[in-house]
Amino acid sequence: MPTSSKKSSYYDTDIDVEARFQAAVSRLSLKPMPPFVQGNRSAPIPTVSEAELQNMTRKLFEEVEAQCAYYTEKLGNDVMWVLEWLKAYWSAWSGGVQEDLVRLTVDENCVYKDPLCFGRNMTSVQEFIDYNIAFFDASPDMAYYLIPGEVSLQVGPTGDVIFMGRYVGCGHWDNPLRMYPFTPGAPAIPGTGAYIQGYPVDRYHLDAKTHKVIRGETLYDPFELLQIQKLMPADTSLAFKALVKGGQVATPAIRLARKLPFVSNH
Numbered sequence: 001m002p003t004s005s006k007k008s009s010y011y012d013t014d015i016d017v018e019a020r021f022q023a024a025v026s027r028l029s030l031k032p033m034p035p036f037v038q039g040n041r042s043a044p045i046p047t048v049s050e051a052e053l054q055n056m057t058r059k060l061f062e063e064v065e066a067q068c069a070y071y072t073e074k075l076g077n078d079v080m081w082v083l084e085w086l087k088a089y090w091s092a093w094s095g096g097v098q099e100d101l102v103r104l105t106v107d108e109n110c111v112y113k114d115p116l117c118f119g120r121n122m123t124s125v126q127e128f129i130d131y132n133i134a135f136f137d138a139s140p141d142m143a144y145y146l147i148p149g150e151v152s153l154q155v156g157p158t159g160d161v162i163f164m165g166r167y168v169g170c171g172h173w174d175n176p177l178r179m180y181p182f183t184p185g186a187p188a189i190p191g192t193g194a195y196i197q198g199y200p201v202d203r204y205h206l207d208a209k210t211h212k213v214i215r216g217e218t219l220y221d222p223f224e225l226l227q228i229q230k231l232m233p234a235d236t237s238l239a240f241k242a243l244v245k246g247g248q249v250a251t252p253a254i255r256l257a258r259k260l261p262f263v264s265n266h
Contacts, residue, residue, distance in 0.1 A: 010081040010211050011088070011104055020101065021087040024094035025057060029143050031172055037197045039228035042235065045197060053145035053168055060146040060165075061087070067153055077155045081211050082163065089213075093144050097132050107207065111215040115222050116179040127181070134178040138191055142171030147199075159208030169220075170197045173229060194229045 011017075028050055036044035048056075064083055071077045085105055092101035103125055112122040114131060122128050136142055144167055151165035173196050176188035200220035204213045226232035233239035 010084050013104055015088075015100065015104060017084055017088045017091070020091045020094075020098075024091040025054060025061075027094055028054075029095055029141050030170060031141050033170075033195050037195060037228060039194060039230050040232060040234040040237070041224065041227050047195070047197060048168065048170075050143070053143070053170070056148055056168075057090075057145045059148040060151060063148055064151060064153075067151075071153075071155055075155075077159065079153070079155055079159075079161055082153060082161055082206065085206060085211050086163070090144070090146065093132065093142075096136050096140075097129060099129060102129055102132070105212055107210060107212040107214045110213050112213075113217045115218075115220060116177075116182075118180060120180055131182040134182040134186075138175045138177035138189075139171035139173050139196065140175075142169070144169050161206040161208070163204045163206060164201065166199060166201045168197060169200055170195070172196070173225075189226070189229075189231070192229045192231065196225060196228055198224060198228075 030050045033047045033049075035047055037047055038044040061083070064086055068080050068083045071079045088101050089105040092098045092105065106125045106128055108125050109123065110125055110128055112128050112131070113120070114122075116131075122131055146165055146167045150167075151163075153164075154162040156162070172193060173191040174193050175191045177191065178184070178186040178188045180186065198220055200218055202216065202218050204216040206212065207214050223232060227234065233243070
């Protein structure tokens with residue numbers, strides 16, 4: 001993406017954040033979508049058009065600007081930089097991973113977690129980049145759109161900010177999705193070409209001095225993704241019931257193992 005000589009208001013950079021944001025919010029990336037998303041889920045979810053998703057995102061940014069202005073003008077906490085952080089950070093995922101914007105908005109030693117980490121933490125911006133590249137490799141037309149009314153920020157006594165938001169993550173899952181450590185050769189969930197329309201929640205802890213993410217987490221329902229892809233059976237199916245019953249059969253052995261003093265994994 002091109003840069004200009006216009007200096008950012010809050011970052012020591014010559015990246016024109018506003019220009020990058022306007023390009024990102026106008027970009028269309030999704031391939032033709034089905035009218036509904038279901039797979040093996042219990043009920044179909046109507047597909048939201050990309051034009052509507054764009055409009056939702058524009059409205060969301062207006063809401064965030066109003067929240068930042070309220071904190072700044074009414075409460076005396078200058079957090080207008082959060083709006084620029086969000087514009088730069090959201091633009092970092094426009095048509096793939098824009099590494100310059102990621103490094104602009106995420107701390108070098110950021111600690112981050114995703115369900116596909118299986119309880120582990122990512123502990124650097126490079127691991128965070130590898131993690132996001134894995135999603136775009138699995139779904140090249142992937143796009144993220146923010147939902148109005150479902151974003152909030154909390155300002156701490158030191159000026160640090162906790163930013164939380166729910167968004168639509170969508171795209172066609174065409175290729176394998178790598179899991180932790182997200183690099184080539186890592187275990188991967190196969191792609192079936194299904195159109196995914198999920199609703200994750202992200203939490204970010206932003207440093208007041210650097211205006212960067214120092215830790216965070218993405219939360220979503222992995223069952224939903226697998227059932228939309230039909231890689232996991234429906235909850236009403238015989239296959240799912242057999243899977244649950246298999247877990248019940250194994251329970252006594254697991255309980256016994258937990259009581260043994262030489263078993264360290266509890």
